Amino acid sequence: xxxxxxxxxxxxxxxxxxxxxxxxxxxxxxxxxxxxxxxxxxxxxxxxxxxxxxxxxxxxxxxxxxxxxxxxxxxxxxxxxxxxxxxxxxxxxxxxxxxxxxxxxxxxxxxxxxxxxxxxxxxxxxxxxxxxxxxxxxxxxxxxxxxxxxxxxxxxxxxxxxxxxxxxxxxxxxxxxxxxxxxxxxxxxxxxxxxxxxxxxxxxxxxxxxxxxxxxxxxxxx
Amino acid sequence: xxxxxxxxxxxxxxxxxxxxxxxxxxxxxxxxxxxxxxxxxxxxxxxxxxxxxxxxxxxxxxxxxxxxxxxxxxxxxxxxxxxxxxxxxxxxxxxxxxxxxxxxxxxxxxxxxxxxxxxxxxxxxxxxxxxxxxxxxxxxxxxxxxxxxxxxxxxxxxxxxxxxxxxxxxxxxxxxxxxxxxxxxxxxxxxxxxxxxxxxxxxxxxxxxxxxxxxxxxxxxxxxxxxxxxxxxxxxxxxxxxxxxxxxxxxxxxxxxxxxxxxxxxxxxxxxxxxxxxxxxxxxxxxxxxxxxxxxxxxxxxxx
Ligand code: SF4
Ligand code: SF4
Numbered sequence: 001x002x003x004x005x006x007x008x009x010x011x012x013x014x015x016x017x018x019x020x021x022x023x024x025x026x027x028x029x030x031x032x033x034x035x036x037x038x039x040x041x042x043x044x045x046x047x048x049x050x051x052x053x054x055x056x057x058x059x060x061x062x063x064x065x066x067x068x069x070x071x072x073x074x075x076x077x078x079x080x081x082x083x084x085x086x087x088x089x090x091x092x093x094x095x096x097x098x099x100x101x102x103x104x105x106x107x108x109x110x111x112x113x114x115x116x117x118x119x120x121x122x123x124x125x126x127x128x129x130x131x132x133x134x135x136x137x138x139x140x141x142x143x144x145x146x147x148x149x150x151x152x153x154x155x156x157x158x159x160x161x162x163x164x165x166x167x168x169x170x171x172x173x174x175x176x177x178x179x180x181x182x183x184x185x186x187x188x189x190x191x192x193x194x195x196x197x198x199x200x201x202x203x204x205x206x207x208x209x210x211x212x213x214x215x216x217x218x219x220x221x222x
Numbered sequence: 223x224x225x226x227x228x229x230x231x232x233x234x235x236x237x238x239x240x241x242x243x244x245x246x247x248x249x250x251x252x253x254x255x256x257x258x259x260x261x262x263x264x265x266x267x268x269x270x271x272x273x274x275x276x277x278x279x280x281x282x283x284x285x286x287x288x289x290x291x292x293x294x295x296x297x298x299x300x301x302x303x304x305x306x307x308x309x310x311x312x313x314x315x316x317x318x319x320x321x322x323x324x325x326x327x328x329x330x331x332x333x334x335x336x337x338x339x340x341x342x343x344x345x346x347x348x349x350x351x352x353x354x355x356x357x358x359x360x361x362x363x364x365x366x367x368x369x370x371x372x373x374x375x376x377x378x379x380x381x382x383x384x385x386x387x388x389x390x391x392x393x394x395x396x397x398x399x400x401x402x403x404x405x406x407x408x409x410x411x412x413x414x415x416x417x418x419x420x421x422x423x424x425x426x427x428x429x430x431x432x433x434x435x436x437x438x439x440x441x442x443x444x445x446x447x448x449x450x451x452x453x454x455x456x457x458x459x460x461x462x463x464x465x466x467x468x469x470x471x472x473x474x475x476x477x478x479x480x481x482x483x484x485x486x487x488x489x490x491x492x493x494x495x496x497x498x499x500x501x502x503x504x505x506x507x508x509x510x511x512x513x514x515x516x517x518x519x520x521x522x523x524x525x526x
Contacts, residue, residue: 154301156327157349162385162457163456163457164386171330183387202344
């Protein structure tokens with residue numbers, strides 16, 4: 001899923017300051033799972049902003065709504081009937097959600113309330129970790145299911161570097177060395193010899209190197 | 223032709239030393255360090271924005287040393303350059319007469335004075351080595367385009383026998399040799415036992431016959447420096463006896479003790495099968511190199 005964290009309230013208040021009627025718009029998918037922009041967080045942010053406005057005797061109308069997915073047009077169109085009531089949308093969607101809403105309503109400013117972070121896994125309650133960079137050419141087979149791009153600080157394809165000690169990464173002792181994990185996993189199923197070969201340079205054009213990416217699937221189009 | 227390469231090919235025990243470029247544009251600093259090392263070592267290894275701190279470029283400092291008649295080793299890290307810049311700098315380096323190249327990943331950017339930058343890491347150090355060897359031996363760059371003239375370089379890589387996992391360290395050495403390393407420079411050695419077990423594992427795979435291994439040493443200035451390196455520099459193995467030796471002498475004798483440990487280490491390394499030379503990294507202490515080399519019985523350096 002996409003992970004995100006809420007921006008500091010002062011930064012948010014600075015961005016919405018010019019507007020009087022604001023829709024705080026949550027998303028019930030990824031950002032709900034990481035407790036940043038779901039229905040609950042949207043309600044909390046809405047009331048925090050109302051309270052702050054009241055304290056400073058500002059006249060603003062702040063209302064909330066949460067879409068099932070903010071990055072899919074079928075859900076965004078649900079705003080069609082109400083959009084005219086607002087002069088700005090404060091979005092708790094990920095960066096893709098913010099832009100999808102903005103695309104649909106070109107005249108309405110759509111302001112991000114979250115910092116979108118990474119493609120991650122919910123490791124345990126309140127702990128999310130990054131483990132994929134969406135490189136467009138998945139190499140997990142070669143590396144025993146541990147991504148050296150997302151999880152090795154130096155993105156080594158032929159690691160580990162000389163700083164790997166006791167299974168920890170040289171840049172931060174709280175971080176597992178991805179290459180120790182790769183070696184452990186490959187040894188566990190007897191495939192360590194996969195690492196004898198030199199892994200060739202990565203084709204970054206499949207990541208951002210080739211400009212913004214898109215997927216076209218004619219079989220899915222109507 | 224690379225002086226270092228000729229020394230090694232003749233079977234002499236090679237001596238190289240490190241030279242860190244200044245945090246400024248003054249050429250004299252580089253030239254002065256070069257003078258301290260002249261006739262004491264066979265080649266001078268110039269660091270590339272070491273510990274991710276901005277300094278004069280390694281390429282420029284190497285050029286200054288080359289013009290002064292020394293044999294520089296150009297260090298190049300993949301942290302700061304993508305494959306276009308790496309390959310282009312290699313052509314430039316060869317064109318201005320630099321004959322040795324050390325391919326490294328580089329210290330992570332979060333350690334230095336530009337922690338907000340982005341690390342490039344387009345290639346890793348092994349892919350980089352392979353690219354340089356292809357440029358030199360096949361005359362082609364990544365993707366297959368042909369060069370009008372190939373670079374003339376003696377190619378090196380680093381190895382850390384003290385990082386984990388030990389068994390895989392030798393596999394990685396083998397990969398570096400396969401990728402194209404002519405010589406290997408190791409991390410600073412204080413734990414000779416562990417170094418010996420690494421070398422003997424490498425011997426079992428026949429690796430020292432395929433590559434010249436230069437063993438790294440760094441003279442300690444103080445027990446504080448030893449403790450700092452032990453606890454703060456990842457992949458640095460300093461046994462407690464060494465720290466105790468440094469602590470056991472009065473303050474004004476500590477540098478002497480550091481030099482003595484370094485000389486003793488070199489004397490043992492010289493006798494170790496598979497070790498073809500020593501690389502002295504006297505960090506901001508280049509004037510110690512002459513004394514170390516002399517006391518280790520490595521002077522005069524052979525001419526070519
Ligand atoms: S290899 Fe690419 S697609 Fe696969 S996990 Fe890593 S970044 Fe994601
Ligand atoms: S210590 Fe491990 S994870 Fe960290 S940079 Fe080195 S190889 Fe990558």
